Amino acid sequence: MARGVADTEMIRRQNRELILGVLRRSGPLSRSEIAIETGLSNATLTTIAAEFVTQGVLIDLDAPAEEAKARGRPSVKLTHNRKAGYILLIELDVTRCRLSLLDYGGVLVDRVESAVTPSTFAESPAPHYLAERIQLIYTRNTELADRLYTVAISVQGILYPDGSGMKWSPIAHFAGLDIVSPLQARFPITVKLYKRGRLMADGMRWLEPELTHKTVATVFIGSTVGMGLTFPDADRFDSDIGTEFGHMIHIPDGALCRCGAHGCIEAYAADYGILRSAYSVPARTPPAHAVPPGDFQQIITQARLGDRNALHAFNLAGSAIGYGLNRLMSIFEIGRIIILGPGTAAYDLMLSSLREGATSSLMGGINGLPPVTLVADASEPVYRGLLMKALTELDRNVFAAMNQQAQSVAE
Amino acid sequence: MARGVADTEMIRRQNRELILGVLRRSGPLSRSEIAIETGLSNATLTTIAAEFVTQGVLIDLDAPAEEAKARGRPSVKLTHNRKAGYILLIELDVTRCRLSLLDYGGVLVDRVESAVTPSTFAESPAPHYLAERIQLIYTRNTELADRLYTVAISVQGILYPDGSGMKWSPIAHFAGLDIVSPLQARFPITVKLYKRGRLMADGMRWLEPELTHKTVATVFIGSTVGMGLTFPDADRFDSDIGTEFGHMIHIPDGALCRCGAHGCIEAYAADYGILRSAYSVPARTPPAHAVPPGDFQQIITQARLGDRNALHAFNLAGSAIGYGLNRLMSIFEIGRIIILGPGTAAYDLMLSSLREGATSSLMGGINGLPPVTLVADASEPVYRGLLMKALTELDRNVFAAMNQQAQSVAE
DNA sequence: AGTATTTTTTTAATACTCGAAAAAATCATT
DNA sequence: AATGATTTTTTCGAGTATTAAAAAAATACT
Numbered sequence: 001m002a003r004g005v006a007d008t009e010m011i012r013r014q015n016r017e018l019i020l021g022v023l024r025r026s027g028p029l030s031r032s033e034i035a036i037e038t039g040l041s042n043a044t045l046t047t048i049a050a051e052f053v054t055q056g057v058l059i060d061l062d063a064p065a066e067e068a069k070a071r072g073r074p075s076v077k078l079t080h081n082r083k084a085g086y087i088l089l090i091e092l093d094v095t096r097c098r099l100s101l102l103d104y105g106g107v108l109v110d111r112v113e114s115a116v117t118p119s120t121f122a123e124s125p126a127p128h129y130l131a132e133r134i135q136l137i138y139t140r141n142t143e144l145a146d147r148l149y150t151v152a153i154s155v156q157g158i159l160y161p162d163g164s165g166m167k168w169s170p171i172a173h174f175a176g177l178d179i180v181s182p183l184q185a186r187f188p189i190t191v192k193l194y195k196r197g198r199l200m201a202d203g204m205r206w207l208e209p210e211l212t213h214k215t216v217a218t219v220f221i222g223s224t225v226g227m228g229l230t231f232p233d234a235d236r237f238d239s240d241i242g243t244e245f246g247h248m249i250h251i252p253d254g255a256l257c258r259c260g261a262h263g264c265i266e267a268y269a270a271d272y273g274i275l276r277s278a279y280s281v282p283a284r285t286p287p288a289h290a291v292p293p294g295d296f297q298q299i300i301t302q303a304r305l306g307d308r309n310a311l312h313a314f315n316l317a318g319s320a321i322g323y324g325l326n327r328l329m330s331i332f333e334i335g336r337i338i339i340l341g342p343g344t345a346a347y348d349l350m351l352s353s354l355r356e357g358a359t360s361s362l363m364g365g366i367n368g369l370p371p372v373t374l375v376a377d378a379s380e381p382v383y384r385g386l387l388m389k390a391l392t393e394l395d396r397n398v399f400a401a402m403n404q405q406a407q408s409v410a411e
Numbered sequence: 412m413a414r415g416v417a418d419t420e421m422i423r424r425q426n427r428e429l430i431l432g433v434l435r436r437s438g439p440l441s442r443s444e445i446a447i448e449t450g451l452s453n454a455t456l457t458t459i460a461a462e463f464v465t466q467g468v469l470i471d472l473d474a475p476a477e478e479a480k481a482r483g484r485p486s487v488k489l490t491h492n493r494k495a496g497y498i499l500l501i502e503l504d505v506t507r508c509r510l511s512l513l514d515y516g517g518v519l520v521d522r523v524e525s526a527v528t529p530s531t532f533a534e535s536p537a538p539h540y541l542a543e544r545i546q547l548i549y550t551r552n553t554e555l556a557d558r559l560y561t562v563a564i565s566v567q568g569i570l571y572p573d574g575s576g577m578k579w580s581p582i583a584h585f586a587g588l589d590i591v592s593p594l595q596a597r598f599p600i601t602v603k604l605y606k607r608g609r610l611m612a613d614g615m616r617w618l619e620p621e622l623t624h625k626t627v628a629t630v631f632i633g634s635t636v637g638m639g640l641t642f643p644d645a646d647r648f649d650s651d652i653g654t655e656f657g658h659m660i661h662i663p664d665g666a667l668c669r670c671g672a673h674g675c676i677e678a679y680a681a682d683y684g685i686l687r688s689a690y691s692v693p694a695r696t697p698p699a700h701a702v703p704p705g706d707f708q709q710i711i712t713q714a715r716l717g718d719r720n721a722l723h724a725f726n727l728a729g730s731a732i733g734y735g736l737n738r739l740m741s742i743f744e745i746g747r748i749i750i751l752g753p754g755t756a757a758y759d760l761m762l763s764s765l766r767e768g769a770t771s772s773l774m775g776g777i778n779g780l781p782p783v784t785l786v787a788d789a790s791e792p793v794y795r796g797l798l799m800k801a802l803t804e805l806d807r808n809v810f811a812a813m814n815q816q817a818q819s820v821a822e
Numbered sequence: 823a824g825t826a827t828t829t830t831t832t833t834a835a836t837a838c839t840c841g842a843a844a845a846a847a848t849c850a851t852t
Numbered sequence: 853a854a855t856g857a858t859t860t861t862t863t864c865g866a867g868t869a870t871t872a873a874a875a876a877a878a879t880a881c882t
Contacts, residue, residue, distance in 0.1 A: 003425065003429075004429075004449075004450060005426065005429065005449060005450045005451055005839085006421070006422040006425040006426055006429075006838090006839090007422060007838075007839055007840080007868090007869095008419070008422070008837095008838065008839070008867085008868045008869045008870090009839095009868080009869090010417070010422070011417040011418065011419070011421070011422065011838090011868085011869055011870075012868080012869070014414065014417040015416065015417055015869090015870090018414075018415075018416065018417075030829075030830095031829075031830065032828085032829060032830080038415075038416060039415060039416045040416050040870085040871095041870070041871050041872075042829080042830070042831085042871095043830095043831080043832085043833095043870075043871060043872080043873095044869085044870060044871075045830085046830060046831055046832085047831095047869090047870090049830095050831095069879085069880075070827085070828075070879090070880080071826070071827045071828065071879065071880045071881075072826085072827040072828025072829060072878075072879065072880080073827080073828050073829040073830070073876095073877060073878040073879060074828085074829075074878070074879060075828080075829060075830090076829085076830085158773075158774065158777060161744060167777055167778075168773065168777055229742070243741060243742055243743065243744070243774065244741045244742075244772075244773060244774050245741060245742065247741055247772055247773035247774060248737075248738050248741035248742070248772065249734060249737055249738060249741075249771060249772045252730075252734060252768070252771065257773075259773040260773070261771065261772050261773050261776065262771070263771075264772065264773070319663075323660060323663060326659075326660055327659050327660060327738050328742065330654060330655045330656060330658055330659035330660075331640075331654055331655075331656065331659070331739065331742070332654065333572060333654070357663070360660060360663065360672065360673070360674075361655075361658055361659065361660045361672050361675065362569075362579065362655060362658035362668075362670040362671070362672050362675065363569065363654065363655050363658060365672065366569060366578055366579055404868090416870090417869090417870090418837085418838095418869075418870050418871080419836080419837040419838045419839090419868095419869060419870065420837075420838090420870095422837085422838055422839075422869085423837080423838065423839095426838090426839085441860075441861095442860075442861065443859085443860060443861080451839080451840095452839065452840050452841075453840095453841095453860080453861070453862085454839075454840060454841075454842095454861095454862080454863080454864090455838085455839055455840075456861085457861060457862055457863085458838085458839090458862095460861095461862095480848085480849075481848085481849085481858090481859075482848070482849045482850075482857070482858050482859065483847075483848060483849075483857085483858040483859025483860065484845095484846060484847040484848055484858080484859050484860040484861070485847065485848060485859085485860075486859080486860060486861090487860085487861085815837095
């Protein structure tokens with residue numbers, strides 16, 4: 001039920017993971033510092049560190065440029081051996097596809113970017129499209145022949161339960177295919193799909209360490225409405241949570257959403273929904289394909305000037321999100337809300353109706369609206385989240401799991 | 412971040428837990444059977460089993476009444492030493508309070524039952540009331556002087572984040588007090604509060620083992636609407652999930668709920684809500700205090716005879732629950748729905764509107780309504796859930812954690 | 823050059839699992 | 853009744869972990 005048999009190999013793996021973990025969180029550290037941080041003894045640190053160095057996973061940082069030269073034997077900081085392995089991040093959204101190759105130290109090595117249009121994946125099926133670009137990365141970076149271990153892809157939409165592809169995606173012709181298997185068959189890599197909303201929440205945890213012990217909900221407001229949820233310490237709890245907040249039904253048979261359903265939160269709170277209400281377009285009118293940022297900005301300006309229709313549109317949006325949070329808070333206790341994306345610019349206009357919606361239930365009333373933080377640029381937490389997912393995956397599944405006989409990974 | 416330092420003591424604790432776990436799941440087993448089941452070697456089983464027997468946690472079952480006498484050395488089944496420890500279960504709801512004392516083998520030893528009324532906890536504060544009854548159990552069962560380890564209490568309502576008491580409870584004067592600390596101060600026991608909805612879901616997992624790898628949502632429909640959610644393998648994931656489904660807002664500013672808010676699911680789908688709609692009582696009318704089972708049954712009968720108002724009431728109820736599930740399914744993927752309680756009798760009357768509500772969104776439409784099971788008697792899974800919580804708590808925190816020097820627990 | 827100080831490594835002790843061999847406990851057969 | 857076959861359980865030795873404590877290493881200070 002819980003875990004399987006425990007033996008001494010597991011001890012070592014677990015302690016190796018522990019060490020890579022603190023190194024990942026708090027820069028280069030000396031053996032003693034790691035010992036203190038992890039609770040392991042110095043003796044163990046000597047052993048495991050030696051193992052890591054032999055295997056080429058970590059290296060001694062001999063930049064001796066210490067701060068105030070202390071007495072005693074100088075400490076030697078350990079740090080990631082950048083050549084130990086490589087990761088590839090793929091950020092995929094409705095408009096672009098960006099591949100970033102990074103080394104084990106998290107340093108950018110190569111980058112490929114291309115535009116995505118509704119016809120992109122009709123012309124070249126997604127697995128093929130991605131394989132071609134990955135091949136380009138391999139060709140341009142010969143050093144990673146067998147050292148590219150893991151590919152992390154950020155997507156939006158609904159995953160198959162086994163994570164092999166998408167059941168639904170806002171990107172045309174992207175859903176319905178097995179993405180993971182063809183890539184894993186062609187290249188010697190582990191491929192994983194991650195939901196953008198979830199990455200946002202994870203990324204925020206790395207960017208704001210004080211969130212560690214809280215349940216965090218991130219809400220993206222922009223051309224869509226997305227959410228991510230992460231739970232304290234549930235590092236391993238990778239089940240598909242915070243899935244499609246934007247497509248939670250706010251009002252049965254309500255406004256028409258891009259997804260085809262009626263009454264989704266998104267249909268009221270995404271840019272196109274706000275635009276529609278602000279210009280009193282009937283709520284059943286099919287949504288605009290894309291809203292130019294200027295148009296959205298203009299509605300904000302109008303609302304600030306007191307325009308009734310614009311104010312009303314933001315009220316509807318706030319209310320949709322507020323009730324959505326309300327419904328969420330009927331299920332979890334949420335410790336912190338982070339709102340990201342272009343919608344943050346209009347947060348003040350939505351606040352009162354958002355709060356009203358969020359607190360109008362038993363749970364919402366008792367617990368109140370949790371503290372809210374605004375983060376205008378959503379791409380940073382997504383990138384950070386994706387990066388850390390890939391690196392910790394490498395830490396855990398490749399380098400922590402190596403046994404003593406393992407060959408050195410570096411030349 | 413993950414776990415702490417791993418050492419050899421942890422190995423032993425973990426393997427002990429593993430053994431107690433399979434024993435808990437699959438009756439008495441011989442050492443070899445346990446070895447096969449857990450993956451541990453026979454040698455290890457000899458060692459650990461000897462330890463357990465010395466400590467009085469397990470005993471050799473010498474009932475030799477084997478089935479077909481096989482050749483070879485006969486196997487000796489290990490089973491729980493019933494005298495190793497005791498647990499106390501307290502089921503508390505709006506009408507009664509029942510204490511059940513069980514031994515480590517799960518056998519009922521003593522039981523105390525009393526009625527609860529709205530004035531009960533006004534006259535005797537809850538911690539005092541419970542302490543008195545626990546004292547009675549101690550007095551009547553002298554053998555458990557220092558062998559009662561854990562008390563598990565089933566409650567309804569909203570817990571404090573630290574689990575020490577209730578923020579809100581449907582039982583008058585029960586909320587707002589620290590329940591756990593006074594009891595732990597007075598008796599040498601571990602006290603924990605568990606939410607009834609959650610126990611239902613957990614209990615169903617024990618009753619139907621094929622649920623193991625699914626996300627299960629249990630929905631109680633009766634005088635309230637409650638929910639429990641459990642996730643596959645998330646044995647340890649004890650955070651407070653599935654909290655107040657019944658008080659999720661279905662329709663903003665809708666029907667008046669017992670909790671004082673407007674538009675809760677409960678206000679449409681609990682017995683009082685159905686009654687109210689069936690008799691066309693205005694939805695803002697304060698709900699009846701308790702609905703006699705006969706009255707509820709009568710509405711079912713009327714609906715089956717084609718009474719429009721009764722049918723409409725069940726439609727509203729089904730719709731409320733359907734949209735609630737819909738909203739839930741926008742956040743998790745749910746693999747199985749189990750409906751419990753008196754409301755199951757009217758499930759067929761609610762089904763079409765329930766399904767319509769559940770599948771009207773993007774997620775609901777794509778995934779469809781998961782398989783639904785009906786269980787009329789909700790008290791069995793609650794009791795089972797509570798029992799297994801207490802026993803596994805004992806297994807894990809007391810008996811798995813004992814070290815080699817530990818004294819024997821049995822005389 | 824010698825001493826103080828801090829980090830890192832070595833050493834010895836202990837705990838745990840495992841595979842293989844040995845022992846134990848029964849049935850089957852002669 | 854004795855011997856053999858068979859299955860379960862125990863014993864034993866080897867291998868791998870961790871840790872505390874002692875030793876060694878590497879530097880600053882005097």
